[in-house]
Amino acid sequence: MTKEQIKTAIIEQILEIAPDINEADIIPDKNIQRSLEIDSFDFLKILTALNEVLGVEVPEADYAKVDTLEHMMEYFMQRMES
Amino acid sequence: MSQFVMPSLGADMESAVLMEWHVKEGDHVTKGQVIAEVETSKGVIEIEVFEEGIVEKILVEPETECTVGTTLAIIRTEGEQEGKIETVISPAPSDIPTEEATDDERIKASPAARRRAKEMGIDLFSLAAQGEAVHLSQVESAEPIISEPSVPQMGGMRQAIAKAMSRSNAEIPHYYLSASINMTPALHWLEELNTKRSIKERLLPAALLIRAITKALEEVPELNGFWKDDAPQISEDINPGIAIALRKGGLITPALLDAGKMNLDQTMQALDDLITRTRSGKLRNTEITQQTITITNLGDLGVESVYGVIYPPQVAIVGLGRIMDTPWAEGDALCVRKVMQATLAGDHRATDGRIGAKFLEKLNDLLQHPEELL
Numbered sequence: 103m104t105k106e107q108i109k110t111a112i113i114e115q116i117l118e119i120a121p122d123i124n125e126a127d128i129i130p131d132k133n134i135q136r137s138l139e140i141d142s143f144d145f146l147k148i149l150t151a152l153n154e155v156l157g158v159e160v161p162e163a164d165y166a167k168v169d170t171l172e173h174m175m176e177y178f179m180q181r182m183e184s
Numbered sequence: 185m186s187q188f189v190m191p192s193l194g195a196d197m198e199s200a201v202l203m204e205w206h207v208k209e210g211d212h213v214t215k216g217q218v219i220a221e222v223e224t225s226k227g228v229i230e231i232e233v234f235e236e237g238i239v240e241k242i243l244v245e246p247e248t249e250c251t252v253g254t255t256l257a258i259i260r261t262e263g264e265q266e267g268k269i270e271t272v273i274s275p276a277p278s279d280i281p282t283e284e285a286t287d288d289e290r291i292k293a294s295p296a297a298r299r300r301a302k303e304m305g306i307d308l309f310s311l312a313a314q315g316e317a318v319h320l321s322q323v324e325s326a327e328p329i330i331s332e333p334s335v336p337q338m339g340g341m342r343q344a345i346a347k348a349m350s351r352s353n354a355e356i357p358h359y360y361l362s363a364s365i366n367m368t369p370a371l372h373w374l375e376e377l378n379t380k381r382s383i384k385e386r387l388l389p390a391a392l393l394i395r396a397i398t399k400a401l402e403e404v405p406e407l408n409g410f411w412k413d414d415a416p417q418i419s420e421d422i423n424p425g426i427a428i429a430l431r432k433g434g435l436i437t438p439a440l441l442d443a444g445k446m447n448l449d450q451t452m453q454a455l456d457d458l459i460t461r462t463r464s465g466k467l468r469n470t471e472i473t474q475q476t477i478t479i480t481n482l483g484d485l486g487v488e489s490v491y492g493v494i495y496p497p498q499v500a501i502v503g504l505g506r507i508m509d510t511p512w513a514e515g516d517a518l519c520v521r522k523v524m525q526a527t528l529a530g531d532h533r534a535t536d537g538r539i540g541a542k543f544l545e546k547l548n549d550l551l552q553h554p555e556e557l558l
Contacts, residue, residue: 120431122432141459142389143459146386146388149383160383161379162386163375163379
């Protein structure tokens with residue numbers, strides 16, 4: 103999967119779980135939870151959905167590595183290559 | 185024979201729109217079954233029936249606005265069914281309110297027409313002729329009653345909150361208490377538990393906190409209940425109202441029904457389900473009317489502590505602040521711990537500060553031994 107495809111998958115899941123968010127509001131280097139007002143429940147749901155789509159499970163200890171869209175893309179990219 | 189009426193879904197509600205029936209005439213219904221959906225300022229609410237029986241007659245068509253107390257359907261209870269069916273079932277025509285008799289309290293209009301009418305300041309009554317449904321085109325071609333541009337209407341939800349909070353501030357003598365709780369042991373325990381679980385079974389601190397609060401309430405039941413008729417009433421069920429913010433603005437505090445009987449996993453599942461349904465506008469009538477205490481967790485917004493306003497007729501609201509790295513004294517040593525401010529606002533008519541203090545102390549105790557909360 104290319105980086106672009108991963109990005110699309112992430113955005114798709116964010117919009118699926120928080121349908122009232124506009125795609126344009128998802129800024130690549132902004133903290134996802136804070137900038138989009140996504141609480142811990144929705145964040146966990148997004149990661150659960152991405153686990154199903156991409157097959158990568160993010161442990162709680164790695165939450166700091168998936169705080170922005172950009173970081174999330176890199177994180178999944180690395181894990182999917184290996 | 186019993187009447188299934190438009191329920192009151194809050195003291196401020198005067199009417200709601202019946203959106204959809206989940207049953208048809210002749211269907212068998214059981215106690216607690218969702219049989220209809222209505223649209224209110226709190227979103228679409230599923231309405232349960234409170235007895236077992238057969239749907240004898242449906243009196244109101246979907247998309248009809250009805251005042252509270254309007255009969256929506258007739259339910260024939262089981263006992264009546266046996267034996268003399270013919271004589272008992274069909275009630276005298278005068279027993280059933282007919283469409284014509286109550287035309288003034290029901291106007292048929294599509295949701296789009298309703299919304300547009302509200303925006304334009306048009307009275308739907310003026311367009312509803314002889315029981316005909318009002319269409320969007322009619323609304324759009326109608327003359328607004330107010331000729332100058334109207335002030336943007338306050339949403340129904342904002343008004344409902346305004347009413348309840350004004351009443352609270354006018355009637356309830358609040359007292360406030362707060363306690364710093366060391367959350368490090370609980371968070372450690374939770375983290376460890378989660379590493380052994382798949383992502384689907386992961387538990388969030390919010391579930392653990394709610395579980396701890398309901399357990400503390402079992403020991404201090406005075407805070408779980410109401411102030412009614414100048415007297416405190418303790419509720420046997422523990423149905424905490426969970427403050428859930430809607431992203432588009434507004435706040436709903438639906439009840440996590442019977443949370444007192446749930447273990448930690450059940451609390452997490454129920455909470456997850458409740459948040460999802462609140463945000464998608466699919467709550468049940470019992471969930472928006474049966475709260476016995478409120479829990480507000482502004483932690484996600486990053487404030488340290490929250491001093492809540494009690495939702496009448498409840499007698500307490502628990503506030504949970506953000507969990508923060510804080511200097512903490514343990515014995516002779518100064519260290520850094522994850523600390524949360526837990527606050528309690530209590531109705532001083534119903535309880536004294538001593539009871540509130542006992543509750544916060546119990547809550548703190550429980551969170552130091554999280555394994556007991558499983």
